[in-house]
Amino acid sequence: MSLIVAIENWTPDQWIERFRRLAPDLEVIDAREPFDPEAVRFAAVWKPKPGLLARLPNLQAIFNLGAGVDALLGDPTLPDVPVVRIVDPDLTARMTEWVVMNVLAQHRRMDHHRASQARAVWVPIDQPAAHAVTVGLMGLGVLGKDAAEVLRRLGFDLVGWSRSKHGLPGVTTYAGTAELPAFLARTDILVVLLPATPDTHGLLDRALFRQLRGAAHIGGPVIVNAGRGALQVEADILAALDAGELAHAVLDVFEVEPLPVTSPLWAHPKVTITPHCAADSDAEALAHRIVSGIATLKRGEALDPALVVDRTRGY
Amino acid sequence: MSLIVAIENWTPDQWIERFRRLAPDLEVIDAREPFDPEAVRFAAVWKPKPGLLARLPNLQAIFNLGAGVDALLGDPTLPDVPVVRIVDPDLTARMTEWVVMNVLAQHRRMDHHRASQARAVWVPIDQPAAHAVTVGLMGLGVLGKDAAEVLRRLGFDLVGWSRSKHGLPGVTTYAGTAELPAFLARTDILVVLLPATPDTHGLLDRALFRQLRGAAHIGGPVIVNAGRGALQVEADILAALDAGELAHAVLDVFEVEPLPVTSPLWAHPKVTITPHCAADSDAEALAHRIVSGIATLKRGEALDPALVVDRTRGY
Numbered sequence: 366m367s368l369i370v371a372i373e374n375w376t377p378d379q380w381i382e383r384f385r386r387l388a389p390d391l392e393v394i395d396a397r398e399p400f401d402p403e404a405v406r407f408a409a410v411w412k413p414k415p416g417l418l419a420r421l422p423n424l425q426a427i428f429n430l431g432a433g434v435d436a437l438l439g440d441p442t443l444p445d446v447p448v449v450r451i452v453d454p455d456l457t458a459r460m461t462e463w464v465v466m467n468v469l470a471q472h473r474r475m476d477h478h479r480a481s482q483a484r485a486v487w488v489p490i491d492q493p494a495a496h497a498v499t500v501g502l503m504g505l506g507v508l509g510k511d512a513a514e515v516l517r518r519l520g521f522d523l524v525g526w527s528r529s530k531h532g533l534p535g536v537t538t539y540a541g542t543a544e545l546p547a548f549l550a551r552t553d554i555l556v557v558l559l560p561a562t563p564d565t566h567g568l569l570d571r572a573l574f575r576q577l578r579g580a581a582h583i584g585g586p587v588i589v590n591a592g593r594g595a596l597q598v599e600a601d602i603l604a605a606l607d608a609g610e611l612a613h614a615v616l617d618v619f620e621v622e623p624l625p626v627t628s629p630l631w632a633h634p635k636v637t638i639t640p641h642c643a644a645d646s647d648a649e650a651l652a653h654r655i656v657s658g659i660a661t662l663k664r665g666e667a668l669d670p671a672l673v674v675d676r677t678r679g680y
Numbered sequence: 681m682s683l684i685v686a687i688e689n690w691t692p693d694q695w696i697e698r699f700r701r702l703a704p705d706l707e708v709i710d711a712r713e714p715f716d717p718e719a720v721r722f723a724a725v726w727k728p729k730p731g732l733l734a735r736l737p738n739l740q741a742i743f744n745l746g747a748g749v750d751a752l753l754g755d756p757t758l759p760d761v762p763v764v765r766i767v768d769p770d771l772t773a774r775m776t777e778w779v780v781m782n783v784l785a786q787h788r789r790m791d792h793h794r795a796s797q798a799r800a801v802w803v804p805i806d807q808p809a810a811h812a813v814t815v816g817l818m819g820l821g822v823l824g825k826d827a828a829e830v831l832r833r834l835g836f837d838l839v840g841w842s843r844s845k846h847g848l849p850g851v852t853t854y855a856g857t858a859e860l861p862a863f864l865a866r867t868d869i870l871v872v873l874l875p876a877t878p879d880t881h882g883l884l885d886r887a888l889f890r891q892l893r894g895a896a897h898i899g900g901p902v903i904v905n906a907g908r909g910a911l912q913v914e915a916d917i918l919a920a921l922d923a924g925e926l927a928h929a930v931l932d933v934f935e936v937e938p939l940p941v942t943s944p945l946w947a948h949p950k951v952t953i954t955p956h957c958a959a960d961s962d963a964e965a966l967a968h969r970i971v972s973g974i975a976t977l978k979r980g981e982a983l984d985p986a987l988v989v990d991r992t993r994g995y
Contacts, residue, residue: 455809458835462784462810465834469781470790482953485946487938489955494770494962495777518830519780520773623802631800638797640804647809 367404368659369421371396371413372430380409380430383652391659407659415440425662428655432456432644433593434674435561448674449658453646457511460644463591464512464556467615467637468521471554471587472498472580476613491582495520498580501552504559504592505531505538506680508644512556524551528564549576554587561593562679571601574610585612591643594618599630606635617643682719683974684736686711686728687745695724695745698967706974722974730755740977743970747771747959748908749989750876763989764973768961772826775959778906779827779871782930782952783836786869786902787813787895791928806897810835813895816867819874819907820846820853823959827871839866843879843993864891869902876908877994886916889925900927906958909933914945921950932958 368384368391370377377395384393394400396417405421411430418427419442427448429437434448470476474490481488500516502509505527513523513536523536526548530540539548549555555577559565569590577586588611590597599620605611615637616630622641630636658668674680683699683706685692692710699708709715711732720736726745733739734757743764744752752763785791789805796803815831817824820842828838828851838851841863845855854863864870870892874880884905892901903926905912914935920926930952931945937956945951973983989995 458809459807462788462834466781466784466788466790469777470785473777473781475781475785478954478957479952481955482946485941485943487955489957489960492774492957492960494773515830515833518833519777626800628800631797637794639793640796640802642793642804642807645804645807 366406366663367392367394367400368407368409369394369396369400369405370409371417372411373414374412379648380652383648384409384656387652388656388659391656407662409655410437412436413440416442418442418444426658426668428658429674430651432646433561434680435593435595438674438676438679447668448676449655449668449672450674450680451646451651451654453651453654455650456644456646457507459646460508460558460591461512461515463617463639463643464558464589465515465519467589468500468516468554468556469519470637471583471589471613471615472521474582493580493582496522498522498553498583499524499551499578500554500556501526501548501577502536503527503548503555503557505533506558508558512558524548545573546576549573550578552577552586553580553583554589557588557590557592557596559592559596560680561595564679565593565596567596567598569597569602571598571605571610574601574605577611579612583612585609587611587613587615589615591617594620594622599628602636603629603633606633611635613637615639617641681721681978682707682709682715683722683724684709684711684715684720685724686732687726688729689727694963695967698963699724699971702967703971703974706971722977724970725752727751728755731757733757733759741973741983743973744989745966747961748876749995750908750910753989753991753994762983763991764970764983764987765989765995766961766966766969768966768969770965771959771961772822774961775823775873775906776827776830778932778954778958779873779904780830780834782904783815783831783869783871784834785952786898786904786928786930787836789897808895808897811837813837813898814839814866814868814893816841816863816870816892817851818842818870818872820848821873823873824871827873839863860888861891864888865893867892867901868895868898869904872903872905872907872911874907874911875995876910879994880908880911882911882913884912884917886913886920886925889916889920892926894927898927900924902926902928902930904930906932909935909937914943917951918944918948921948926950928952930954932956 370381381393381395402420406425409428424446432451499522502525505525517535525533525536525538531538579586602614613635617639685696696708696710717735721740724743739761741762747766814837817840820840832850840848840851840853846853894901917929928950932954
């Protein structure tokens with residue numbers, strides 16, 4: 366009964382230490398060292414080397430250490446065992462913090478106030494109420510629903526869009542490609558919380574930006590992307606900002622991460638960058654949940670179906 | 681039956697136009713022109729010239745056009761008629777937007793992210809959840825209660841302080857001078873929404889800052905003042921920032937407004953300034969409420985006692 370820890374991009378040492386501490390009865394294997402593939406029943410992974418998981422004949426479940434499963438599902442050799450997603454209430458709360466902060470900072474013109482402060486000038490501006498601004502949420506899953514709740518409480522007008530129809534109290538919702546133009550035409554600030562799938566790849570392009578409404582006090586439409594970098598066409602974001610078709614872009618995710626030092630996004634005055642930190646999950650809490658999932662499987666019980674990734678949908 | 685409009689600091693023209701439009705049967709007088717003092721029954725004022733209101737023998741009520749009544753009550757000749765305060769739901773919502781935005785921006789270290797962006801470097805940081813941060817609210821009136829509700833929903837730990845004891849669901853509350861040290865000792869981010877009264881004058885001084893707790897990820901205690909400039913000792917804020925006793929100050933109000941160009945607050949890297957705009961009220965909505973208050977008095981009915989300023993308390 367072994368758990369293999371296979372992590373690329375980050376160092377796996379802290380995860381190995383956590384699992385050893387939280388589950389002393391479990392043999393924890395470091396994928397960077399030699400190991401017996403037959404002994405491995407469980408895998409805790411983040412972007413593991415393609416092919417690695419296919420070499421484990423007794424694998425029962427894969428626990429993904431990040432919110433996105435696109436990298437994992439992109440491995441054509443991925444074995445047919447349950448892939449367990451993170452649904453971390455803490456992660457949801459952090460995403461809501463980040464979304465609400467950035468929507469408010471745009472609505473309340475903090476860029477203007479910072480520029481005034483830098484020049485030591487006192488320049489009050491006409492400030493509409495939140496209900497004068499429509500926030501359009503793309504992605505109405507756990508994250509989108511939670512952000513919507515707080516944005517509504519703050520008084521923003523809300524519309525929502527998702528692949529399939531979702532009802533959301535107090536939010537006019539749109540679904541699918543056919544209803545996307547109607548959604549965009551009502552949106553002043555676009556908040557993107559979609560997963561990366563073949564359908565959403567490159568969705569945030571110039572043609573889409575041109576369909577946004579935008580609020581006068583902000584100077585036009587704003588996009589706020591905390592979904593996935595693969596959704597956005599960065600050359601189009603820059604072109605739309607420079608053409609005045611977008612007033613601002615707040616980006617936590619990028620086509621290539623870390624964002625290369627050569628990217629013109631860094632220095633653009635109408636771009637706000639955070640380093641893919643909108644919703645880091647609490648590692649300790651996540652390790653607890655994984656250890657408890659392994660215990661469920663060891664008892665011969667099934668995992669909560671809501672936690673298992675649907676491979677046909679891609680999330 | 682006349683309404684006099686007496687406004688210093690701003691131009692009164694828009695207010696006069698609004699009242700004439702909303703109440704065509706009311707004679708609206710501009711205090712800058714000659715008028716018959718005996719004809720005036722109502723006054724809509726913002727920091728009127730001391731002594732002006734005392735010259736109106738038939739005055740029935742004074743409607744204050746801003747949230748603070750400290751300037752008005754500071755006039756020793758103020759006649760003994762009801763002073764009507766603004767309680768504007770829109771104003772409350774705007775204040776909550778501003779408070780929530782600034783608490784989140786500190787908690788989520790937006791200064792760090794902006795500095796990283798300016799250097800084109802990708803520097804993720806360890807980000808605790810909101811429940812690891814205690815926001816201390818000074819002032820638990822309409823504004824404090826509303827901000828508390830949203831901050832709680834976002835997961836922050838909350839404590840509250842006010843002159844007299846207020847119960848607030850989910851918030852540990854403290855009252856009066858005796859309980860102030862216990863409140864400060866638990867506070868990481870201090871949000872000040874108190875009115876300016878003789879009791880609160882200069883309250884935010886270095887001795888108070890030294891009692892704050894502060895959160896490690898933010899680098900120490902933070903103060904967020906949207907109450908009144910008279911509450912703060914600006915020399916002490918600067919000294920405490922430079923001594924590392926405060927990590928940051930977010931200020932919407934100042935000892936002198938507009939903040940003089942010579943103030944060292946403008947250029948201080950640990951100070952965020954907004955030009956007394958945290959909660960501008962919607963002028964149109966406010967004018968409606970004043971016209972409706974005048975109609976109530978004309979019918980011989982009493983005003984809602986919650987809207988009338990208690991002069992012994994000072995708000």
